[in-house]
Amino acid sequence: MGRQFTKPAKAKTADGVRAPAPHVEMTVRGIRVELLRKEIKNLHLRVYPPDGRVRISAPRNLPISSVVEMIEQRIEWIQAQQLRVSGTVKRLEYQDGETHWFGGSPFRLRVIENAGRANVEIAEPGIIELRTRQICSDEERRKLLESWYRGQVRLRAAPMFERWTEVLGVEVREWRIRKMSTRWGSCNVRERRIWLSLDLSRKSDECLEYVVVHELVHLLEPGHGPRFVARMDRAISNWRDLKRKLNALT
Numbered sequence: 349m350g351r352q353f354t355k356p357a358k359a360k361t362a363d364g365v366r367a368p369a370p371h372v373e374m375t376v377r378g379i380r381v382e383l384l385r386k387e388i389k390n391l392h393l394r395v396y397p398p399d400g401r402v403r404i405s406a407p408r409n410l411p412i413s414s415v416v417e418m419i420e421q422r423i424e425w426i427q428a429q430q431l432r433v434s435g436t437v438k439r440l441e442y443q444d445g446e447t448h449w450f451g452g453s454p455f456r457l458r459v460i461e462n463a464g465r466a467n468v469e470i471a472e473p474g475i476i477e478l479r480t481r482q483i484c485s486d487e488e489r490r491k492l493l494e495s496w497y498r499g500q501v502r503l504r505a506a507p508m509f510e511r512w513t514e515v516l517g518v519e520v521r522e523w524r525i526r527k528m529s530t531r532w533g534s535c536n537v538r539e540r541r542i543w544l545s546l547d548l549s550r551k552s553d554e555c556l557e558y559v560v561v562h563e564l565v566h567l568l569e570p571g572h573g574p575r576f577v578a579r580m581d582r583a584i585s586n587w588r589d590l591k592r593k594l595n596a597l598t
């Protein structure tokens with residue numbers, strides 16, 4: 349996510365009609381939004397860490413009502429992004445009884461300490477059981493669970509990479525699971541290297557697959573332009589729904 353600072357351009361006048369102000373702050377349904385007017389064709393909406401600041405870039409002549417409408421349509425996405433970037437969603441304590449989302453469903457965490465050896469498993473439907481050798485700190489429990497989550501994402505994603513590299517005819521040199529705070533995945537096209545967010549452990553297979561395919565398609569189309577979209581449409585026809593699910597709160 350490139351952060352660009354653009355100086356507000358001077359408002360041009362044509363035929364005596366005043367151009368829209370280049371830089372405006374407004375509030376839409378309780379969310380403060382910074383609006384920049386630019387020489388662009390499409391709206392761009394970004395939520396920035398660490399405080400979830402919202403900035404929208406809009407074409408100069410687009411009516412303000414259209415800008416507001418777009419923000420309203422994406423209000424849930426904005427709120428989810430704000431929680432993600434501020435870390436609120438992740439403030440888990442890894443305590444017994446806590447709810448953890450895993451593979452698209454809620455699980456209850458069962459912590460059993462002094463259990464002889466450390467182990468994490470789905471002990472019964474809806475329960476993730478964390479056994480530890482001794483009494484552990486939140487930090488130690490977090491590490492045990494995260495390493496299990498990482499292994500699970502790896503297990504789930506491996507056949508997806510296998511399938512989709514073949515379907516799309518691309519080659520990946522390396523893929524890894526990392527802690528990423530603002531994105532679900534990234535693709536270094538030159539290095540042919542893909543990173544997936546560890547947070548994908550919370551998401552369903554279809555959402556995970558959408559991210560895998562999205563990043564693999566970048567090996568063919570680096571940007572998100574019409575050619576990228578066309579390839580996504582061909583690969584996963586309902587990818588827009590999956591994207592929405594992915595960015596929903598849970």
Ligand SMILES: [Zn+2]
Nearest residue numbers: 562566571572
């Ligand atoms: Zn992308």
